[in-house]
Amino acid sequence: MLLSMQKVKEIYSISRRTLINWEKEGLITPVRTPKGRRRYKKEDIEKLLGMIEEKPKPTVVLYARVSTKKQEEYLKNQIRRLEEYANSQGWQYETIFEIASGINENRRGLLKLLNKIKRGEVEKVVVEYPDRLARFGFEYLKFFMESFGVELVVLNGRENEEEINRELAEDLIAIVTSFAARIYGQRGAKEHGNSSSQANF
Template sequence: MNDHRTVGGHRRYDSAEIEQLLSVSDGVTVTEKDVALYARVSTQKQVENLTRQHEWLTEVCGERGYRIVLDCSEIASGLNDNRRQFFKIIDAACKGEVKKVVVEHRDRLTRFGFRTIEQFFKGVGCAVEVLEQAEEKGEHEELV
């Protein structure tokens, strides 16, 4: 990397070179096809649904040519703010290791505040792709 010295002796680097270095993780360039899967159910009784979600997410990602970099599933409430697998995805997005988070429904990611979480991911250069929108099953389903 080439540096340029200022009159005061400070080093300046070309931003394009820095961006190129930041986009490389362990010698592998991260692309828009690098995704994290996230499947979640609330209770142990729903474990079959978790398996179904995971299989379907994997299948759709394969069809779309995505490279699954991180595969996370967990049994936890969508209201729980201490979900280990969800935090793994946040960490990966912050490090630039994934460019997209793929979920079945919005409420798999979180019960409330989806737009806030989506905006956060967008801010770190990561998109959220929801495979089935709530509108397809009728009006927005709200928790009462």
Template sequence: MSKYNKQRLYRTAEAAVLLGVHKDTLRRWEKEGKVRAVWMGRERRFPEEEIRRLLGESNPDAAVLYARVSGHDQKADLQRQVEALTDAYGSKFSEVVVLTDVGSGLSTNRRGLRKAMQMARERKIRAVAVTYPDRLTRFGFEYLEEYFNSFGVEVLVLNREEDRSPQQELVEDLLTIVTSFAGKLYGHRSHKVKKLKAEVKGALERLDTDNERKAAE
């Protein structure tokens, strides 16, 4: 299997824009052997490795191991994620950086995730590894994956099947949504937002208690 099968392949127009040259120039370089292309039917594709080589860029052999849980009472699960990622990928890179977050996977204000994105932009890493797709984000995983790929960073997922997250995770997600929309209506520092968030959390807790009672009957 070709090593290019696992990396992004750019169309001629896309590669030309990244390199800042005309499409005809890129085609000429390919004929002259200055850049290698992969032919797919009648169209050529340019591997990201070749693009980076021409740009004089090379991501170091380093990876981010990213773990996330929704609440502070789930620190044990956070540690299990880190251990699983270390066992799976720790020996595959010359350097690994562990980044963790405690918070909803819907939140855009996660320090660990933002750090991983910054390291990708600065081309300090070659991969980001997670145990499940929703540890990186609850929705829009493909968009984040595309973001990392655009900087030559591969997203490694230990388990592709959906993580069966605890109910607390779903509660935190709902509260994040409520807080976001309420903040747009009333302002993020408004007492109405805090009151609404407390009411929603209380209602969810009562629903959880009712469900447990019914299950026990």
């Protein structure tokens, strides 16, 4: 959209002198009409005023995860291997890593990654193994990413069997512990309610 000097002044309160000075400094280039009058692109004016935020270019995100703090060394090695691969491809990248169960759908790192994808800030996601991204529901996450035009790169098809079994055991323990806490919490609340009722008689 092209604006005259008068329109620029009305909309943005920018004087004719300011426009001429911007032109002299090479900050803005007007379009000339057949009669030689200046017209200014609306987007150029707004960019100068900082009204348009330039979207960051889509980037590559490396995602690494382990289930417990005991696996911190494995996490470091996982990150190192991902970064070595990204560097070999000449990619600019960001690394997101976390210590969280693969069955936890509310992981901070995962949610951060998904929000970046929704904002159009991600071109590729790279993981070492499918279950680093999710223990269950990997295909759904892959479909979600692809629906936003994001390529999911998996470096290795299957993880070490011993490592898988160890993490699965820890994840199952976490599920049982959480489930038991809920049951006992509900039971405790119910018993407390009953004792309060009896005290009132």
